Amino acid sequence: MTPNPLTGLSRLCIHTITTKPWSIEEAMDKYAQIGVGGITVWRQWLDGHNISIVGDQIRERNLEIVSLCRGGFFPAPSPAERKTAIEDNRLAIHEAAQLGAPTIVLVCGAVPGQPLEESRKQIADGIEAVLPLAEEHDIQLAIEPLHPMYADDRSAINSMASANAVCDHIDHPLVGIAADVYHIWWDPDLEAQITEAGEKDRLFAFHICDWMTPTTDLLNDRGLMGEGCIDIPGIRAMVEAAGFDGYNEVEIFSDRWWKSDPDEFLLAIREAYLTHS
């Protein structure tokens, strides 16, 4: 399969965590200056800010707010902790509404030693608990399946099939999937599951980066597109064939890149986006 050609940056979105050294003000200015189309805002970047004003500032720069990152982390050993998690997700929905973000990305959570099946149940229960508020504000909740190496403490949803199963269980138009190539590229069942997600109108977001060989850190050693082994154009072709026409969101956690000059990194992202995505 061949993806649609990327002739410009209009469908490029960058996550604020990708350019970690920059504040939200710097990020929106810098992205807008080179013509990036969209921004996904991590919640930490809103600390101490009037969120509605930040939303206006972003829109004034002709940047589309793609998602708020992130909610989730629903599983917990005690009902009190699970209630706290649900409250935090309700807060995230309020923040998304204030910001004008149509979607919240969910890193669903897991508890080391708790059966993954139980965590998956708690995840579904948590999403259902916050759905009425999401409906009220028309905010999409995008379950991001995480790589199986995060099944211990970050997410019990570790494949597109598992994300599709939770979506089937909840069965609500505001509950869908954020597909990130980093987490799902290895899956022999990938194309079939992406196709299913597309048919059910639940492909809400598409994240890109690359898998480094060797990977020296489980969390913060992601690569820029083209630096690693993921067939990003091939997976982009799959989501596009499944009907996805949203942003290609660059989400890179990298101690190596975070140490570099962020202006140079931004130019490298632009180049890698146009040539290796």
Next chain:
Amino acid sequence: MTPNPLTGLSRLCIHTITTKPWSIEEAMDKYAQIGVGGITVWRQWLDGHNISIVGDQIRERNLEIVSLCRGGFFPAPSPAERKTAIEDNRLAIHEAAQLGAPTIVLVCGAVPGQPLEESRKQIADGIEAVLPLAEEHDIQLAIEPLHPMYADDRSAINSMASANAVCDHIDHPLVGIAADVYHIWWDPDLEAQITEAGEKDRLFAFHICDWMTPTTDLLNDRGLMGEGCIDIPGIRAMVEAAGFDGYNEVEIFSDRWWKSDPDEFLLAIREAYLTHS
């Protein structure tokens, strides 16, 4: 499900790499001294040795030789390199026959950037190429599905389903699976796939260790049973329900444990085996 009680060490097998500081002579002596039932020999431990004599020495100590570790790494960019890999696997079969090991564990291989589908085809082709020699010596070939975090350069077979698919394709009684809890614990489809492997008489080996939170190294930060989050008794119950009655093989790559006193580590393995496996 409940696994069979572990009342002694008769079904405990240790991989020589687990006690990395020890030579093959030290390992066989030390394991035998505390009553371990079996040993899986890594090929490096045989360097410079007369392999038949090593086999005799192990058997004289009433240790069962469970497997030779490891063959595989079939995929490669060029036909010449793939031929070299096949020759190395033929050598491994000869070594297993000399040692008296009934089984070779296959870490199947992958090439960064080569489509996993192509690597899986090269893996099946490679196994088929060495099967006549395996038949001649009656050596089982056990495909070890590796965790998806090794899909870049170690194995394109990353789940029990994927291993079952290769076995179905080759369809030979000497080709089966080595199930290692470290690689497969996260899989929602685990029980069904283990059951299928059992029904098809292809559960050749069962490896145990634990998943640390946090995991600080992708290769060498495995835990001793009980140190991490894997429900080892639960997975052992699955393989036993599927008909497996072989050894529980302790295979731990751990820079942390390798730095400790190996005599103390061996006692810790015994304790963890009886209480957390």
